[in-house]
Amino acid sequence: MEKTFVMVKPDGVQRNLVGEIINRFERKGFQLVGAKLMVISNELAETHYGEHKEKAFFGELVDFITSGPVFAMVWEGEDAVTTARNLIGKTNPSEANPGTIRGDFGVIVGKNIIHGSDSLESAEREINLFFKQNELISYEKQV
Numbered sequence: 001m002e003k004t005f006v007m008v009k010p011d012g013v014q015r016n017l018v019g020e021i022i023n024r025f026e027r028k029g030f031q032l033v034g035a036k037l038m039v040i041s042n043e044l045a046e047t048h049y050g051e052h053k054e055k056a057f058f059g060e061l062v063d064f065i066t067s068g069p070v071f072a073m074v075w076e077g078e079d080a081v082t083t084a085r086n087l088i089g090k091t092n093p094s095e096a097n098p099g100t101i102r103g104d105f106g107v108i109v110g111k112n113i114i115h116g117s118d119s120l121e122s123a124e125r126e127i128n129l130f131f132k133q134n135e136l137i138s139y140e141k142q143v
């Protein structure tokens with residue numbers, strides 16, 4: 001069983017897409033094990049997107065992701081990292097297939113609605129950045 005980190009970005013929250021996005025992950029068969037509505041600090045944004053530090057759009061990316069509330073989630077399931085990326089669609093919404101979240105709701109790459117971890121290592125790193133262990137639910141303990 002894998003866990004992955006998924007975050008509805010400020011544009012997705014502002015456009016009231018949180019419910020739609022949760023619905024798609026639930027219908028797919030994943031379990032929500034953590035969730036929080038939050039405003040990201042500059043420090044957290046710079047750490048989260050550290051791999052893009054040298055890119056020309058880094059400043060714009062940090063400004064945008066800290067511009068309003070995001071909805072951070074952890075989803076659990078079989079092959080959760082890859083399957084979540086498939087549900088989300090390609091980074092640039094203009095290349096994302098219809099039926100994916102970015103393909104259905106996004107237009108430009110800088111405001112692409114949602115973020116999803118791109119590997120198991122990223123998922124672990126990002127989950128630990130945004131959530132404490134005691135904020136994650138373990139359904140295995142439930143009878």
Ligand code: CMP
Pocket residue numbers: 052057060061091109110111112114115116
């Ligand atoms: P995300 O999956 O959150 O990971 C990195 C983000 O950088 C990506 O989604 C895009 O929103 C953003 N990004 C990538 N390319 C560009 C670009 N050319 N201009 C602005 N933002 C970009």
